[in-house]
Amino acid sequence: MPEPSPRELPDVAVDAWSGVHRGPLRAGEWVRLTDQKGRKHNFELVPGKRFFSNKGHLEHDDLIGREEGFAVASSAGGEYLVFRPLLSEFVVSMPRGAAVIYPKDSAQIVALADIFPGAHVVEAGVGSGALTCSLLRAVGPHGRLISYERREEFADVARRNVSRFFGTSGEEQHPAWSLTVGDVAEELPASRLRADRVILDMLAPWECVDAAADALVPGGIVCVYVATTTQLSRVVETLRAHGGFTEPHAWESLVRDWHVEGLAVRPGHKMMGHTAFLVTARRMAPGERVPMKKRRPAPGAYGPDYTGPRPADVPVQAEDPVAEL
Template sequence: MVILLKAGDIVYLWSSKLEDGFLLSLVPGRRLGSHVGVIGHDDILASDYGKAVMTHTGHSFYILKPMLGEYTRKLKRKTQIVFPKETGFILLYLDIFPGATVVECGTGSGSLTATLAHFVGDGGRVISYDRRGEFSKLAEENCKLWKVAHRVTFKVRDIAEGFDEREADAVFLDLPDPWNYLHHAILALAPGRRLGMILPTTNQVQRALAALKEQRFADIQVIEVMHRYWKTDPERLRPEDMMVGHTGYLIFAARVEAQEAQ
């Protein structure tokens, strides 16, 4: 039985001619313009995933279920975002699981917030701090589009005031100076669980590492992720000319109890 799409659903329209696509939230009566013609949202709403819709010039787009990575890459933003190539490592190295409680500081446009909320499920929760209300508002709108905003608590506050949470399963800091707030992160994080952060420059990484060692964090790791696509033509298989290179250094560390000197 065909399950028709409904207003508010997000779809990814992909064109084989353009080798690219559009991510859009369906609104009855709205139209999408492209270099190869116009598509009415109503035509998409009358169809379903996996099927093709035609532009007014006869070009076809396939209706695909959107990927979270594509959504977070193309969402509306006012800030730099955490790229999908980093978010995968963050999910794994912070051990994000259904039902987890995650504290995030530096909400920004909500790219990572939406990803964390997606993976903690309805049994989990994400608490996201940012001192700028306009960022929290935009992030909440982006989370609503992905239908995960009910899993997130947005708090507009300067992190210098500390976190309300205790025994969190993970803490992530997207701040220019996270070393100044490690004492707050320790209080929020459950023993044995992981702290993560992202920093763009090596001098920031050096300061963060020194502070982590001073605070007696364990299993400290620094990771840089490169991401390169390949052309999909089997007759000229080779890497794309451009790649997603350096966007930030990821740092992970575990909270442990300080060992008494012998």
């Protein structure tokens, strides 16, 4: 293979397991076409095959061998931009079994759960594999990602999507990844695994707090992804009541585009609003507990109507006889 010129970069090393390629487009790669109205089309390049749309067709052979970042015209005059899809673009257009974790939340998980190269991470459940791709890229080939999924059909979709993104074939998978079909609340304790991070994306993550605590090393992080306020409250209070975690931090991220044309600078008409809540907490060392909070909860926060988990320093409040009159 000829040496690249000073203004060229070689292809990304295969053993980096990045899911990214440099250089000319090649057969078997996926490309992303964007038309003049911003509509997106993703497909795999196959020699001799055609891409069809309402603007005619394109020959795959006319794309293979060209450097990405070019415009091409279809047989009926439609114009398309041609690029390799980014990870953030791939996950929102890939086939789905379960709903995917969107890039704005995946980015928050990778950054604020501090997923690092070489980390040992537990993920439950795997869904369609969107977050799995981000986690695998973050831990790298020398880390480890152990994923759990209760439903075989979702696991099958995830396997195909992860293989498609990282360019594997047949039974080959990312060397850092293992996927188990089963309930993480049962499988994780039985495995006796130790992990730096535990990521929970499930209907009742509070049921897995004990299993996460047992698996996490001191200083490790549990990160929980939940969609509703009732789930948010239950998981935060369960983490507090456990006593082996720092004060949980809960948040959500909202993304708003901006329209910029000359003097017409304004927020976009569409925005990516609520998708889910994220919660993180750090594991205390064995036998250590978080110091009691000096700030008292708001009046009524843990009143008679509250029936969820209760922190150890919050007493059960008696019924207010005045309120019953």
